[in-house]
Amino acid sequence: METRVRSLVKALIWNIIGLGSMALVGFLATGSIAVGGVIALINTAIGFTLYLLYERIWSRIGWGRDHV
Known part of the structure; x- marks a missing residue:
């Protein structure tokens, strides 16, 4: 478990x-920084x-994990 x-x-x-990628997309779409x-x-x-x-929910799900 994580x-x-x-x-x-x-x-x-x-x-x-x-954040970086969305800022770039937002700037390209609107022209405003x-x-x-x-x-x-x-x-x-x-x-x-x-x-x-999402990560916390999946950390509690054992399905698909190797139990070594």
């Missing part, structure tokens, strides 16, 4: 990557929360 700290670090790193940044921040906050919950 620790909560590991799940948190994974979620943070993944969302930093997502400010609007692109707001879109990216909102998306990152939602994505971070959902990803962390």
